[in-house]
Amino acid sequence: MYKVVKCICIKNLREAKGESEMIKKIAVLTSGGDAPGMNAAVRAVVRTAISKGMEVYGVRRGYVGLLTGDIFQMDERSVTDIIHRGGTILYTARCSEFRTDEGVSKARAKCEELGIEGLVVIGGDGSFRGAADLSAKGMLCIGIPGTIDNDIACTDYTIGFDTAMNTAMELVDKLRDTSQSHDRISVVEVMGRGAGHIAVNTGIACGATDIITQEVPYDINAIANTMLEKKAKGKENFVVIVAEGVGHSVEIAKELELRTGIEARATILGHVQRGGNPTLRDRVEATKMGNYAVELLEQGIGNRVVALKDNQLVDYDIQDALAMKKPYDEKLHRMAETIAF
Ligand code: F6P
Numbered sequence: 001m002y003k004v005v006k007c008i009c010i011k012n013l014r015e016a017k018g019e020s021e022m023i024k025k026i027a028v029l030t031s032g033g034d035a036p037g038m039n040a041a042v043r044a045v046v047r048t049a050i051s052k053g054m055e056v057y058g059v060r061r062g063y064v065g066l067l068t069g070d071i072f073q074m075d076e077r078s079v080t081d082i083i084h085r086g087g088t089i090l091y092t093a094r095c096s097e098f099r100t101d102e103g104v105s106k107a108r109a110k111c112e113e114l115g116i117e118g119l120v121v122i123g124g125d126g127s128f129r130g131a132a133d134l135s136a137k138g139m140l141c142i143g144i145p146g147t148i149d150n151d152i153a154c155t156d157y158t159i160g161f162d163t164a165m166n167t168a169m170e171l172v173d174k175l176r177d178t179s180q181s182h183d184r185i186s187v188v189e190v191m192g193r194g195a196g197h198i199a200v201n202t203g204i205a206c207g208a209t210d211i212i213t214q215e216v217p218y219d220i221n222a223i224a225n226t227m228l229e230k231k232a233k234g235k236e237n238f239v240v241i242v243a244e245g246v247g248h249s250v251e252i253a254k255e256l257e258l259r260t261g262i263e264a265r266a267t268i269l270g271h272v273q274r275g276g277n278p279t280l281r282d283r284v285e286a287t288k289m290g291n292y293a294v295e296l297l298e299q300g301i302g303n304r305v306v307a308l309k310d311n312q313l314v315d316y317d318i319q320d321a322l323a324m325k326k327p328y329d330e331k332l333h334r335m336a337e338t339i340a341f
Helices: 010-017 038-051 063-068 101-114 125-136 161-181 197-205 220-232 249-260 270-274 280-298 318-323 330-338
Strands: 025-030 055-059 071-074 118-123 140-145 185-190 210-212 238-243 264-268 304-309 312-317
Touching: 025 038, 025 063, 038 055, 038 118, 038 280, 063 101, 101 125, 118 125, 118 280, 125 140, 125 318, 140 280, 140 318, 161 185, 161 197, 161 238, 161 270, 161 280, 185 197, 185 249, 197 210, 197 238, 197 330, 210 220, 210 330, 220 238, 220 249, 238 249, 249 264, 280 304, 280 312, 304 318, 312 318
Parallel strands: 025 055, 025 118, 118 140, 140 304, 185 238, 185 264, 210 238
Antiparallel strands: 055 071, 304 312
């Protein structure tokens, strides 16, 4: 079914009918897990749309708001003072009703009722699946990759990744202080249910002795033995970064303590990584992506995901984007191991 919706372009349809080709009303929503920088993207969508003479609407709580009609008109002042704030002023949610065909039809009907012709969806893969379903029903949808995990295959970068890694890095630095004072092993679990990108980068930035991610098999005995060798050569404390997808951080700490005799503590950083003021990189990327998304809608183009590729903004068909697989940088992982003395 999706093959027919490769790239929806209503401009041509309108021209054929002799109607004005301009998209007049668009909406924006944030969906799935929040990510620092989402507000900057919302701001860019709103301000770009207004600058092009469009009306722009905010949808609260993702697809839930589309179903319940929790939709309000935004103006340039609605997005004042938000570029530096984490979270999302539009709130976010995961919506099970939207996974049904009835739910998608209901949302489509709501958009039609309000005259909304284009929708910008800021979120992750799950949110893009919803956008693809809505596109298949004739709605112009553009996805913007927003998730701290950087696990969207079509893009080199997702909004929130940089802030989350910097937050994790600062927290691990603090743990390292206490780990050093107590000659301990500090096992730190960072977010990333489906991918170890946060873990590997945070591990490198914090000089971790070991990085454990779901993509690279690990051997607890080998890690413990290497720790003992390093201890024999004078190393006094150890930081082990574990990706959330691996789990068992508490058990890993216990196992390491048991095998090495070195006191170990586990810390799960959790949702604190999703909050906080976005970094410069997240604000800038989010702003560029928000602007680009509206430019696509302006041309009557839908069913696309905005992506950063080799430092250039590009866009992909949503289904093609969802079918892509993002490689894990195993070389980076191995490099980190090589220099972790
Ligand atoms: O947004 C991505 C993410 O933070 C994952 O890293 C994590 O596994 C998940 O969301 C947590 O989701 P929730 O907020 O529903 O607990």
